Amino acid sequence: MNIIEKIRSSETMLTPFMSAARLNAVAAVRTRTRGYRGWTGAVNTEYDPLDRATAAQPFGAYRDLHRSGRVHYNPRRSTWILSRHEDVRAALRDTDAVTSTEGVTRMKISGPVLVLTDGAEHARLRKQVQPGFSKGAMAGWQEMTDKLAAELVSDVLANPGCDVVQRLTIPMPMRMIAHILGIPDADVTQFRTWSEAGMHIVDFEPTRHGVVRSVKAVASLAQLQRYFMRQFASGGLKSSDTVLGRLLAHADDGSLTDSQLFYIAMLLLIAGNETTTNLLGGMFDTLARNPDQYELIRANPDLVPMAVEEHLRISTPIQNLYRYTRMDYQVGDVTIPRGSRILLSFAAANRDPLVFADPDEFRADRNPRNHIAFGYGAHMCVGAPLARMEAQAVLRELITRVATIAPAGEPTWSTNTSLRGPTHLPIRLTPS
Numbered sequence: 001m002n003i004i005e006k007i008r009s010s011e012t013m014l015t016p017f018m019s020a021a022r023l024n025a026v027a028a029v030r031t032r033t034r035g036y037r038g039w040t041g042a043v044n045t046e047y048d049p050l051d052r053a054t055a056a057q058p059f060g061a062y063r064d065l066h067r068s069g070r071v072h073y074n075p076r077r078s079t080w081i082l083s084r085h086e087d088v089r090a091a092l093r094d095t096d097a098v099t100s101t102e103g104v105t106r107m108k109i110s111g112p113v114l115v116l117t118d119g120a121e122h123a124r125l126r127k128q129v130q131p132g133f134s135k136g137a138m139a140g141w142q143e144m145t146d147k148l149a150a151e152l153v154s155d156v157l158a159n160p161g162c163d164v165v166q167r168l169t170i171p172m173p174m175r176m177i178a179h180i181l182g183i184p185d186a187d188v189t190q191f192r193t194w195s196e197a198g199m200h201i202v203d204f205e206p207t208r209h210g211v212v213r214s215v216k217a218v219a220s221l222a223q224l225q226r227y228f229m230r231q232f233a234s235g236g237l238k239s240s241d242t243v244l245g246r247l248l249a250h251a252d253d254g255s256l257t258d259s260q261l262f263y264i265a266m267l268l269l270i271a272g273n274e275t276t277t278n279l280l281g282g283m284f285d286t287l288a289r290n291p292d293q294y295e296l297i298r299a300n301p302d303l304v305p306m307a308v309e310e311h312l313r314i315s316t317p318i319q320n321l322y323r324y325t326r327m328d329y330q331v332g333d334v335t336i337p338r339g340s341r342i343l344l345s346f347a348a349a350n351r352d353p354l355v356f357a358d359p360d361e362f363r364a365d366r367n368p369r370n371h372i373a374f375g376y377g378a379h380m381c382v383g384a385p386l387a388r389m390e391a392q393a394v395l396r397e398l399i400t401r402v403a404t405i406a407p408a409g410e411p412t413w414s415t416n417t418s419l420r421g422p423t424h425l426p427i428r429l430t431p432s
């Protein structure tokens with residue numbers, strides 16, 4: 001019995017979870033021995049989303065993917081890759097075949113949380129969270145968003161050459177989330193410290209520094225939990241103008257417990273902070289490198305919402321997420337076997353030349369309505385209205401008060417394999 005037959009014969013005895021992992025192993029072995037091209041029509045690729053240099057500057061790799069075929073397979077990573085706009089959207093729509101329930105990252109993980117459920121369970125959890133981001137909620141938070149944007153842009157103006165990541169793109173979403181949760185002013189600094197440390201729970205690195213960071217993250221989340229429970233006990237964080245208060249008011253049977261409310265708050269913190277930071281950072285970088293487009297927006301302030309959509313398309317703060325196949329899944333002529341790991345490249349899809357002309361160019365007036373920076377289908381981003389509101393407020397503030405945006409040094413980019421944005425971005429603003 002050869003190794004493939006051995007793995008196959010053991011599959012029947014395994015749980016679905018384990019068999020999924022085995023099928024990836026079968027795929028890897030088969031590919032090493034025979035290559036996938038002959039077997040299914042997929043194109044083998046060396047594009048490696050885990051490679052740090054590629055993660056920091058991935059756009060050449062996306063162009064190669066688009067040029068070389070429709071479905072790719074990286075044998076070293078046992079990962080299938082979809083990069084076309086049409087294919088990524090179709091996979092996101094087909095949650096029966098291409099599921100989130102085994103994880104949306106490279107590491108398999110499951111649990112009763114919004115992002116890791118499908119079908120009825122997902123609909124139930126989504127209904128709990130959605131009312132927090134209604135039009136009414138957004139209208140209530142507009143004033144604070146504008147105030148924060150004005151304050152932080154003033155700070156960057158007053159410090160020419162400063163790192164806009166530290167001055168604006170990190171504090172803006174963090175302070176907004178503190179505001180919508182109703183954290184009292186006196187506690188905001190402490191809340192930010194715990195939150196910033198706690199967020200590293202999702203980006204474990206197997207280095208000494210990474211382990212220390214993860215230990216700190218766990219401790220900070222425990223502090224946050226104690227803080228929330230103390231607040232809840234004294235009636236805090238649940239008033240009608242806070243996000244959790246809104247969720248309570250809309251809960252069908254008033255059944256949200258304090259623990260559930262805490263986990264929802266953590267979900268919002270994790271899902272909403274670094275993503276928005278990356279969008280804002282990408283926006284400063286793009287505007288600094290495209291002064292003609294900045295001029296265009298300044299001359300036509302009505303372009304602000306459209307320009308933010310184009311920033312979302314071209315920067316795509318979540319570059320990719322994973323899914324796992326529950327059954328054989330057909331893409332064109334290629335059959336991706338049941339139990340495979342698929343990387344859905346939102347960022348490559350947002351630069352698909354079949355959909356966006358000159359996709360690597362930033363055009364403030366492009367109006368890329370069908371970009372998928374917020375995902376697509378059932379799991380489409382709940383916090384999109386908030387992220388848009390923040391980016392639009394900052395851009396409006398810039399075009400009103402700033403004549404030019406110029407780079408003031410070399411930026412550095414995150415090397416995280418999924419979330420991408422500048423980690424250091426020196427910028428000089430000239431007042432108008």
Ligand code: HEM
Pocket residue numbers: 100104114115116126129267268269271272273275276279316317318321346372373374375376378379380381382383384386387
């Ligand atoms: C520019 C900023 C943001 C980007 C690019 C972004 C992107 C995304 C994407 C691509 C998904 C889909 C995940 C999937 O298909 O598995 C998603 C889901 C989600 N986002 Fe965002 N997001 C942003 C901001 C926010 C904010 C501000 C919040 C909340 C405060 C938020 C909360 C969520 C939640 C709760 C989900 C899960 C929805 C579900 O599984 O049904 N996001 N986001």
